Amino acid sequence: MHVREAQDDADRSELLGLLVGPWLAYAVSAAVELGVVDRIAREPAGPRELAEELGLRPEPLYRLLRALAAIGILAEDPEGAFAPTGKGRLLSATHPGSMRDLALLYTSGFFTDAWKRLGDSVRTGEPAFRTAHGTDIYGYLHTHPADSALFDAGMSVGSSFAAELPAVVDFSAASRIVDVGGGDGSVLAGLLMAHAHLSGVLFERPDVMRSAEGRLGTYVAEGRCRAVPGDFFREVPAGGDVYLLCRVLHNWDAAAARTILANCRAAMPADGLLLILERIVPGHGPGRGGAAVPDRGPEPRGTAAPDRDPAWLALAFDLNMMVMTAGRERTAAEYDELLGSAGLRTREVRDLAGEMRVLVAAPG
Numbered sequence: 443m444h445v446r447e448a449q450d451d452a453d454r455s456e457l458l459g460l461l462v463g464p465w466l467a468y469a470v471s472a473a474v475e476l477g478v479v480d481r482i483a484r485e486p487a488g489p490r491e492l493a494e495e496l497g498l499r500p501e502p503l504y505r506l507l508r509a510l511a512a513i514g515i516l517a518e519d520p521e522g523a524f525a526p527t528g529k530g531r532l533l534s535a536t537h538p539g540s541m542r543d544l545a546l547l548y549t550s551g552f553f554t555d556a557w558k559r560l561g562d563s564v565r566t567g568e569p570a571f572r573t574a575h576g577t578d579i580y581g582y583l584h585t586h587p588a589d590s591a592l593f594d595a596g597m598s599v600g601s602s603f604a605a606e607l608p609a610v611v612d613f614s615a616a617s618r619i620v621d622v623g624g625g626d627g628s629v630l631a632g633l634l635m636a637h638a639h640l641s642g643v644l645f646e647r648p649d650v651m652r653s654a655e656g657r658l659g660t661y662v663a664e665g666r667c668r669a670v671p672g673d674f675f676r677e678v679p680a681g682g683d684v685y686l687l688c689r690v691l692h693n694w695d696a697a698a699a700r701t702i703l704a705n706c707r708a709a710m711p712a713d714g715l716l717l718i719l720e721r722i723v724p725g726h727g728p729g730r731g732g733a734a735v736p737d738r739g740p741e742p743r744g745t746a747a748p749d750r751d752p753a754w755l756a757l758a759f760d761l762n763m764m765v766m767t768a769g770r771e772r773t774a775a776e777y778d779e780l781l782g783s784a785g786l787r788t789r790e791v792r793d794l795a796g797e798m799r800v801l802v803a804a805p806g
């Protein structure tokens with residue numbers, strides 16, 4: 443075979459691998475949803491035994507199991523019993539860093555109905571979510587409690603990067619953290635657990651309060667934490683010395699993001715800090731050519747693939763923002779500009795896991 447044909451073949455296989463990616467995601471979430479992963483995480487089992495226990499059909503179950511073994515989620519032993527691999531164990535409900543809810547969220551109907559319309563977003567500039575569901579994501583979640591619970595659970599899974607925050611930012615001089623749009627409270631709970639001298643305020647939409655109160659219950663009972671319902675487009679609670687915006691700004695266009703930042707600035711003391719946790723994408727935006735970015739820090743960790751840009755995951759999440767919201771993942775320069783327009787300035791940018799960054803900003 444000529445070199446060119448061999449390359450063509452390799453490209454075809456790789457492209458096919460990308461095109462069937464959604465099928466594999468559905469295979470993973472089916473195994474999660476059917477209880478297969480949780481069951482074999484306790485004890486390996488063959489398809490007949492599993493099918494009987496879980497009320498499934500052995501032959502189609504075997505086909506699902508062998509496909510998942512082929513992609514390294516499960517492993518089959520010589521006796522025909524299947525067990526999760528390291529990746530597979532991350533899908534079990536009992537794993538401390540379980541990614542189970544993310545698998546269910548990313549394959550859920552309300553997510554995929556929007557993703558199918560990505561082309562509409564590119565044509566119109568409108569979030570595909572709105573075309574698919576007739577409302578924005580938070581309006582939709584307000585009237586769909588089951589999807590809302592799944593969304594919060596998925597967000598909380600995706601927040602494992604925040605575990606590094608106490609080691610990356612010095613909180614020794616801080617006393618009260620206000621987590622603005624803090625979701626179900628997992629990020630704030632992590633900080634309160636790491637630093638006994640800190641107290642916290644979780645500021646969220648009233649809908650999300652119940653899951654947040656559950657997650658933060660012990661700290662609320664100890665008097666170290668309050669959950670405050672509200673709207674960050676109106677105001678943000680005063681009284682903190684560190685304000686946190688974790689995966690909030692990327693949901694909004696520049697005007698809305700500026701309002702949130704201005705409200706944080708208005709609530710902060712002059713010597714306060716604002717921590718912005720987001721992915722930061724390289725490049726300068728359309729029409730300006732080049733993908734170089736001013737000081738984007740060390741390369742992202744752990745997502746190396748032979749011919750992928752190291753920022754591919756951040757860029758994939760940027761597409762997710764385009765589908766789901768009017769927001770975007772921003773460059774470091776875009777964050778500088780936004781912060782500047784709200785009377786704030788970036789002091790430093792630090793790396794977290796999963797290509798996340800923390801931008802430490804202060805009034806100025």
Ligand SMILES: C[S@@+](CC[C@H](N)C(=O)[O-])C[C@H]1O[C@@H](n2cnc3c(N)ncnc32)[C@H](O)[C@@H]1O
Nearest residue numbers: 597601623624625646647672673674675688689
């Ligand atoms: C992508 S989630 C991030 C949650 C959390 N910070 C995390 O990283 O896990 C964005 C959060 O912003 C909250 N939010 C949206 N609109 C809001 C508003 N107007 N006022 C307060 N919170 C809002 C949502 O309820 C949601 O929990």
